[in-house]
Amino acid sequence: MTALFRLLRDADLAGRNTFGVAARAPWLLEVNDTGSLAEALDLAQVRDLPLLMLGGGSNLLFAGDPPGAVVALRAAGLQVIADDGVQAVVRADAGADWHGLVMWSLDQGLCGLENLALIPGSTGAAPIQNIGAYGVEVGERIVAVEAWDRRAQRNVRLDRAACAFGYRDSAFKRDPERWIVTAVELALSRHAKPRLDYAGIGEELAAMGVATPGAREVAEAVIRIRRRKLPDPAVVGNAGSFFKNPIVPAPLAQALQAAHPRLPVFPGDGDGTRKLSAAWLIDACGWKGAREGDAGVSPAHALVLVNHGAATGLQLLDLARRIAASVQDRFGVALEPEPRIVGARW
Secondary structure, three states: OOOOEEEEEEEEOHHHOOOOOOOEEEEEEEEOOHHHHHHHHHHOOOOOOOEEEOOOOOOEEEOOOOOOEEEEEOOOOEEEEEEOOOEEEEEEEOOOEHHHHHHHHHHOOOEOOHHHOOOOOEOOHHHHHOOEEOOEEHHHOEEEEEEEEOOOOEEEEEEHHHHOOEOOEOHHHHOOOOEEEEEEEEEEEOOOOOOOOOOOHHHHHHHOOOOOOOHHHHHHHHHHHHHHHOOOOOOOEEEEEOEOOOEEEHHHHHHHHHHOOOOOEEEOOOOOEEEEOHHHHHHHOOOOOOEEOOEEEOOOOOOEEEEOOOOOHHHHHHHHHHHHHHHHHHHOOOOOEOOEEEOOOO
16 A cells, blocks of 8 residues: 655755756655645644645756755546547646656547647646647646645635636746645547647648648657757756746837847737747847856757756856846846746745
8 A cells, every 4th residue: 555645854856856956855745645635744744834846846946945845746647537529628636747648648539738748847837837838838728726725724626717827827826835736637629720830840840741730740749849959857957948938018029129120029918018039038148058167058048047067056046147137138128937946036
């Protein structure tokens, strides 16, 4: 019989974050059954401590040690809980590997997550960040999120509207001390409707010799692009894209594009806003491929900060702050980090 939980004291977190930076937790609680989370928190006597949820460690930067208990949900079950032959609802435990879920869904003949292939991390982290790539956000597919509400001390099921999804944002991200995501329910289709309008996917499919792509071919194209552009965290520590693409007023975007015709500009979150390419802004400021000791910027992608070996979280944070300051000085545009920063303020 699998134990309900495992509690470790003074736990080393260097191998539990994709940046590979040194950090330690006073307590690390590994919970094997999401349905028993509340009981595990009580038995481990950590419920009243500050809690940090840790999935794959791919969307955080340890600039210091967490002050309380780190909680890792290990349950990774995947199941189809409804299916009418046209659309199915999949329930995934928070501990399930996200890319594994994407590929599993394709094996079930289900479509809708293919543009989100090869994003590192756990399924429980996906709604918190409202992960997105190649023109798709996970919030579009979420039916509901199951969570432990620390304020009400009960399990809850929040529908999509209650999740309040935004660009790399959600109700869970805005109130991280309240919510512990335990499972996600996603609506997927039995009939492929490929989203090919994002730059690069069509070209990759053409290079693959695919004229009429299905969901699996789109996933393969996305995987090829990501492997070519983004460093493997197992080889070079990183957390993927470090900065959000900034959303700015449309007049500012128009003025910047007039002054810099190569600047990519995309629709924003409304008629009066536009989204700018953070990678282009950072590259234009000369940061792509920069290195200061073991802290640096990937030579392949200006959005990716990398740990070449022994960089500390504070060194990476200092580099990120200076990158953002240079973009602000040159273009008048503020950059915001995507990863959660632990132990320091942005």
